[in-house]
Amino acid sequence: MTLEACTELVRSGDPDRFGAVLVARPEDRPSLITLYALNLEIARAPFQSSEPMLAEMRLQWWIDRLAEMGMGKPPPLHDVLTPLWEVWGKDAGFAVPLAEARRRDCEREPLAGPDAVVDYVNDTAGQLMGLAAERLGTPAEARGVVADQALGAGLAAWLRALPRLQPWGLGLAHARPEDAIALAGIAQDTLHRAARSRRLLPRRATGALYPGPNVPQFLNGVLKGNINCFAQVPDITPFQRQASLAWLALTGRWWR
Template identity: 45%
Template sequence: MSLEACAALVERGDPDRFRVAMAAPPPAREILFPLYAFNLEIARAPWATREPMLAEMRLQWWRDQVAACAAGMLPPPHEVLTPLGQLLRESRLDPAPLDALIETRRRDIEAEPFLADDLRTYLEGTAGNLLWAGAKALGSPEPTRPAALQAGFASGLASWLLALPELSARNRGLADETPATIRALATDALAALAKARRTRFGPGTPALRAATLAAPVLRAARHDPDAALQGRLAPPEGPKRLRLLWATLRGGW
């Protein structure tokens, strides 16, 4: 029940965000690793059972625990909740975006495809709130929140498109799963990413590096939407690592 345990969970379950956290200064890792491990727990909860009521109960448990920790209460022993709860009790994490993230994840309980407009709302609520929680905890000012949600939409869509074949097989893809719809989503996300990058996030910038890897995936989806439908979007590991390294060296994202 430590930072190391959270880091190990993220390394196994979310290797891209693991690299983002490792590229951040050590004090930032104390926030990012528990936050990213929490995100994994929430993302998995609706998929861990076929019973909607049990999935609801899992998410509600997390919601209750976040609220209790933010109010100063000690959580039950848990490898993720223990370090996360400490950050909440010390007011180093804002519980609001975490609560909003959990609430948005309720949509995953429904085995229904997304309308394109609803997908953007969902991605801002999940990946967007995750980015904002990290950026705010590291020191980004409140006015940067809309840009963080835009960056989250772009980052979330890139990850979502990489998983599209599996999501579609589970009836959780797009209601209008056509190349035109995918191209339009990728185009909108690239525009949102470009707009977000004009915002200065200050000390919260390391948290935004989770969106650094989105642009190549989105450009590929815009150029060849069938690649998303056929599971051919994944970029090579080498260029991904170099892209993150370059963003870190120049202090941007």
């Protein structure tokens, strides 16, 4: 039950966030690694059964353990929860809303339109980046900047995943290209707004704010109609990922 288990989980399951963790200060990395490992586990929980009720029971187990941790009760020995408790302590309870937001995934109900997608991304990617950035010293007055960055990055990631989400019933109720374009526009606008207010955020928070590789290029492609998000979207190559993370490490620029 060590930090190494969380590290390997994030390395294999979320390589973009793993790369960003390496940019963070060494003393901040355990907080990010354990949080991102938890996020992977609760995101996977609804898919561990095709029966919505069983899927929700699996998710509820995580919610209950996090709530208990928030009240000061240590979790049972576990590859993710034990290191999370050692690093976050009672603050792990702040992740309960992050887990609660995944109940929709258990239901396998598609989202009605762009507004519903924005709400979902705010509750998932937004909660996650908010917790990470606050842990890395982001002041209260900058939470709106983090929320903008999280929404833009989260929408871009959601649109990239859309070809896989649609068959699961977790995408959009209607495969309308104009909805994908609208979401790409919202993502671009919120990322630009966050970039304009970047001075409110400490450099220490860089590792929590990274949106992923090639986000501006991807969003531009969707907006111009060159990328159909309901079909196969372009893969991120290892070179693109490495180059993007190298730029982040070299410059500390989480914005573009």
